Amino acid sequence: MNCDETVYLHRKGKRKMAVTINGEEIEAAGKTLADYLKEAGYDTRGIAIERNGEIVPRSRYAVTRLQDGDKIEVVHCVAGG
Numbered sequence: 001m002n003c004d005e006t007v008y009l010h011r012k013g014k015r016k017m018a019v020t021i022n023g024e025e026i027e028a029a030g031k032t033l034a035d036y037l038k039e040a041g042y043d044t045r046g047i048a049i050e051r052n053g054e055i056v057p058r059s060r061y062a063v064t065r066l067q068d069g070d071k072i073e074v075v076h077c078v079a080g081g
Contacts, residue, residue, distance in 0.1 A: 021072045029068040034061040037074075048075045 017029035021036075028036045033056060037044055049056040050073040056064055066072070 017068045019066045019068070019070045019072060022074055028066050029070070031066050032062055033064040033066060033072075036066060037061065042074065046077045048077060049073070050075065 017027060018025045019028040019036075020026070021028065031039075033049060033051070034044075037047075037049075044058065044061065049061070051064065052071055
């Protein structure tokens with residue numbers, strides 16, 4: 001979506017509800033973090049989630065609802081030396 005489309009949609013009240021995940025804007029607002037991760041094919045073992053600069057405990061994935069403008073980072077943990 002280019003800048004002109006964004007302005008047009010915003011003026012028409014049809015602005016997309018977007019979340020930025022690992023630098024990519026995705027229409028995921030309203031979903032729980034657990035639902036998004038499952039749909040995107042993530043194995044929740046071995047990852048950490050940061051939402052707007054705060055770590056989200058794994059126990060909160062099912063109740064953490066993504067909101068318009070959220071910035072999410074999904075970090076894969078790697079073992080080794």
